[in-house]
Each structure stands twice: as C-alpha cells, then as structure tokens.
Amino acid sequence: xxxxxxxxxxxxMAEDDGRRIHRWIKEKKQFPDLMLLDGGKxxxxxxxxxxxxRRIEGSRNREHAREIxxxxxxxxxxxxxxxxINAGGPFVDEIRKRVKGGGFNSLIDxxxxxxxxxxxxxxxxxxxxxxxDARLVFVLTRNEDGLEYSRIGTTERVIRMGQSSDxxxxxxxxxxxxxxxxxxxxxxVNLSADTILRIDSGIRPLAKQESKSAFQKSREHQxxxxxGLYHVMGVKLTxxxxxxxxxxxxxxxxxxxxxxxxxxxxxxAPLRSGSSSLLYEEETPKDILYRTMVIHxxxxxxxxxxxxxxxxxxxxxxxxxxxxxxxxxLKNFDDNEFEIGD
Numbered sequence: 001x002x003x004x005x006x007x008x009x010x011x012x013m014a015e016d017d018g019r020r021i022h023r024w025i026k027e028k029k030q031f032p033d034l035m036l037l038d039g040g041k042x043x044x045x046x047x048x049x050x051x052x053x054r055r056i057e058g059s060r061n062r063e064h065a066r067e068i069x070x071x072x073x074x075x076x077x078x079x080x081x082x083x084x085i086n087a088g089g090p091f092v093d094e095i096r097k098r099v100k101g102g103g104f105n106s107l108i109d110x111x112x113x114x115x116x117x118x119x120x121x122x123x124x125x126x127x128x129x130x131x132x133d134a135r136l137v138f139v140l141t142r143n144e145d146g147l148e149y150s151r152i153g154t155t156e157r158v159i160r161m162g163q164s165s166d167x168x169x170x171x172x173x174x175x176x177x178x179x180x181x182x183x184x185x186x187x188x189v190n191l192s193a194d195t196i197l198r199i200d201s202g203i204r205p206l207a208k209q210e211s212k213s214a215f216q217k218s219r220e221h222q223x224x225x226x227x228g229l230y231h232v233m234g235v236k237l238t239x240x241x242x243x244x245x246x247x248x249x250x251x252x253x254x255x256x257x258x259x260x261x262x263x264x265x266x267x268x269a270p271l272r273s274g275s276s277s278l279l280y281e282e283e284t285p286k287d288i289l290y291r292t293m294v295i296h297x298x299x300x301x302x303x304x305x306x307x308x309x310x311x312x313x314x315x316x317x318x319x320x321x322x323x324x325x326x327x328x329x330l331k332n333f334d335d336n337e338f339e340i341g342d
Contacts, residue, residue: 082228083228083229083230083251084228084229084230085230085232085247086229086230086231086232087232087235089203089205090108090110090159090165090203090205091165092107092108092205092231092232092233093106093107093108094165096229096231106161106208107207107208107224107231107233108205108206108207108208108233108234109158109206109207109208109209109214109217110158110159110163110165110203110204110205110206111156111157111158111159111203111204111206111214111217112155112156112157112158112159112168112170112174112201112202112203112204113153113154113155113156113157113201113202113203113204114153114154114155114157114170114171114174114175114178114199114200114201115151115152115153115154115178115199115200115201116151116152116153116175116178116179116191116196116198116199117149117150117151117152117196117197117198117199117200118149118150118151118152118182118191118195118196118197119147119148119149119150119195119197120148120149120195121141121142121148121149121150122139122150122182122186122189123139123141123150123186124141125141126138126139126140126141127139127185129181129184129185131177131181133215134215135156135215137152137153137154137178137181138151138152138153138154139151139152139182139185139186140152149197152178152181152182153178155170155174155177155178156214156215157171157173157174157214158214159203165203168201168202168203169201170199170200170201174201175199179191204219204234205233205234205235206218206219206233206234207220207221207222207233207234208233218234219234219236220234221233221234221235221236221239221243222234223243223246223247223250225250230247230250230251232247
C-alpha cells in the first residue's frame, strides 16, 4: 500500500501491506487519503493481507469513501480511505470482486510467459528470432557478476478463468517451444538439464480483449474508475511513470478535498556523489506518487545489476554514504551511472 498523505515514513521498502497497516494502528497514525494496492513483492501478495474493500455511503469523507478489511488473529480491522487504486497486476479481477457492489466481469486477460536461462551462453551476441507462428523470441546474452549466460524467451499462454495467478510455472509445452527454437536457429547447441540454470514464468495482466489470440492482444494500458475505485490494467514496467502521470491527471483531487502536506522526507540512494537524501516540501499527491515510483525503479535497477538495494532514512546519511562508497569500490562504478532523472 502506498499513500499520498505524508504519514508513511518509508520505514522499510520491504514491509508488506498487512504489517504496515498494523504498524499504523499501533502507532495511532492517521490513515491516508489514497491507498494503492499493488502486486506485492516476492511471495507476499495483496490478497493474503486484504480481505475486502467496501464503499461507505454518506460518510464524512463523502459517498466515495471506502474501507479495506484486514484480518489478524481472527480480528477484523477496517482502514478508511477516500480513493483506492487497484494496481494488483494479475490480481486486478480478484481485488475487484472483493469490492461490495463492484462488477464481477473480468477486466484483464492473463497471458503467461516463460524464460530459460542457459549457461554457458549459447552465443556471444544477442538476437531475436521469428518462430513459425510469427512470434518474435529473444536470445539475450547477459553478464551478471562475471557469469555470462543466455536468457531465452518468451512464450504466450492464456491463463483460463479459475486458474490461480499465484506462482506461475512454465508448462512443458512452453519449455519445448523454446528448446525447439534454439535447436532450429542454433543447431550446434545442446540444451539439457545441466545447461539450463533456471526456468521462470511471469504473467502479463493485459486489458480485456475478446476474440483475439494471446499474440494479437494489445499491450496498451487502461484505467477504469468505479466510484472512487480506480483499476489500472496492462501496465508494463517500462511504462509505469507515464501511467502514474495519467492516473494523477485522471483523479479529480478537488472532489476528494485532498490537500498539500508539509515536509515529506524520502531517502533515495544511490544518487549523485555528495547527495544522501531528498527533502521535499509542499508536495502534491502527484509529486509523492512520482517519487515513490522513482524509488521502486531505483530498487529494480540495482537488483537487475546484481546490487543490494540501498534505501536509508534521512536520519542516517553517514551510513548511507559509507554503504555507497563500499559498493563503488566493490563494483568499480561511476557515480553518474546512477543518476535519477527529474
């Protein structure tokens, strides 16, 4: 859950939604005007923490106020908020169905895709090949911490109604599909259990499109509003900033009487040399959500490069600087390589 009211101290970027709610309750903090339900990190998913979301008719927060239920030790806790953004990825439909009075038709088409990581790398360069079904499949050569390997993918497999989005697993058909492409275009390569390091699978939560094959479905995002509940579908990692901007323009902030809040401290690292934290004053909801997205992108960027995520609070800039210097010496990185744009 992310918020646009200055109450979330970003104590831990790894803190899951349920624990954050209960920390707020314990610390008697005021709850936010906006809550964003996302797909979670790792094995922690929003549906494990959130029971249901409901509208509050005639409340002091107007008719669009909503409450989100959280269970802990059989006790129900309701958290009230003006706006809920359902950015649950492949769980968008499941979150929507838990909203009292919400629709039950599907908003997304879930299309799974698999990848093979192969060592040693099957080629020095990176290529894309055209399969018999006219799909483009990438064969990318990667080097992470001195390990050079090939990443091959992806596939397209429609997940049927009733099938869970939890822990998607590549099917045997998908694995054979990728193996056959390698055999066709790189006949000297012999893929085996010894050379395939990893097989992973993910889900594309595409906006609903009837009567189209998985390959033909558009990758464009959509935003749907239902009385203060905003559903975001089909957002790619490379497109989240543009979608966040669009969402902030879409929400009628005056209608919900959301105001500016003072002195929000957000530590973002690594930054340019000599800068250990960012202090934002008088930020709008749009500004805060944008900065939150920057933090997530920084975390993703570091993980892709095999680095440990570094997110320190402003109260400890010395520790942040020390960690950053240690990382630079270890990896021999240039400061400007980590510059985050405006």
